[in-house]
Amino acid sequence: IDKCDKELVKIFERRLNAVLDVLEYKRKHALPIFQGQREKEVFKKVNSYLQNDEFSNELDLLYGQILKISRQVQSKALFPFNIIIIGFMGSGKTSVGMELSKLLEMKYMDTDEIIIKNTNMSINHIFEKFGEGKFRELEANTLEDLQNINNTIISCGGGIILNPKNIKLLKQLGKIIWLKVSPNEAYNRLLGDSSRPLLKDDFSLTNLTNILEKRLTLYENASDIIIETDGKNFGEICDEIIKNLLKCDSKI
Numbered sequence: 087i088d089k090c091d092k093e094l095v096k097i098f099e100r101r102l103n104a105v106l107d108v109l110e111y112k113r114k115h116a117l118p119i120f121q122g123q124r125e126k127e128v129f130k131k132v133n134s135y136l137q138n139d140e141f142s143n144e145l146d147l148l149y150g151q152i153l154k155i156s157r158q159v160q161s162k163a164l165f166p167f168n169i170i171i172i173g174f175m176g177s178g179k180t181s182v183g184m185e186l187s188k189l190l191e192m193k194y195m196d197t198d199e200i201i202i203k204n205t206n207m208s209i210n211h212i213f214e215k216f217g218e219g220k221f222r223e224l225e226a227n228t229l230e231d232l233q234n235i236n237n238t239i240i241s242c243g244g245g246i247i248l249n250p251k252n253i254k255l256l257k258q259l260g261k262i263i264w265l266k267v268s269p270n271e272a273y274n275r276l277l278g279d280s281s282r283p284l285l286k287d288d289f290s291l292t293n294l295t296n297i298l299e300k301r302l303t304l305y306e307n308a309s310d311i312i313i314e315t316d317g318k319n320f321g322e323i324c325d326e327i328i329k330n331l332l333k334c335d336s337k338i
């Protein structure tokens with residue numbers, strides 16, 4: 087077994103170095119980097135190398151991990167920064183952030199979720215009991231606590247840009263992606279959802295538009311990359327984010 091492990095580690099290192107070489111080649115030739123189809127082919131191919139089908143499930147388990155690790159090594163090399171997602175309520179920050187974290191094998195965090203976990207209260211309840219001011223204080227503290235994290239996708243509450251100090255912290259933390267959404271689309275996506283305290287008492291297009299318009303320049307000034315989300319699905323939005331990130335400077 088010791089001998090096998092020694093061989094395995096050697097080959098594992100060789101595979102990861104090959105992954106990085108291929109990455110360099112793809113980058114140079116502007117080829118797509120994260121290809122789901124190629125992963126499916128790898129599973130098929132490695133199964134055909136098995137001499138005894140008895141270990142087919144174990145091989146799938148092993149390759150599931152190997153492919154995940156390969157993706158992680160690639161995204162670490164490509165994006166040596168955190169990816170921060172900002173945007174209005176209903177712009178898709180959570181869904182896009184989670185999808186992106188799967189694609190890039192990066193960790194995922196959500197400032198609202200951290201607040202909910204730390205206080206053991208819903209956002210609505212915090213607003214009702216302590217007011218918006220207290221929520222903004224908790225939001226700013228949450229962000230301050232995140233200053234030492236890396237390789238993480240951070241999805242932020244829609245109002246995080248209201249505090250200039252938060253914007254400064256976000257800029258130090260990583261690349262900021264603004265998921266832009268029109269008032270109509272946000273309205274349609276949020277219909278029937280009562281988890282947003284700012285829209286709870288007056289869920290109307292007028293109220294939503296008023297809040298959104300006041301924030302437009304704040305989102306714009308804070309962002310490194312702007313993605314229009316109207317009419318696009320999460321997969322398309324993630325592809326666009328990756329394409330844009332590949333074009334930008336790796337320093338923050």
Ligand code: S3P
Pocket residue numbers: 173174175176179198209242243244245246281282283284
């Ligand atoms: C808010 C957006 C919410 C949440 C809170 C306030 C805002 O987050 O932080 O309700 O001011 O826009 P989502 O954008 O994730 O809904």
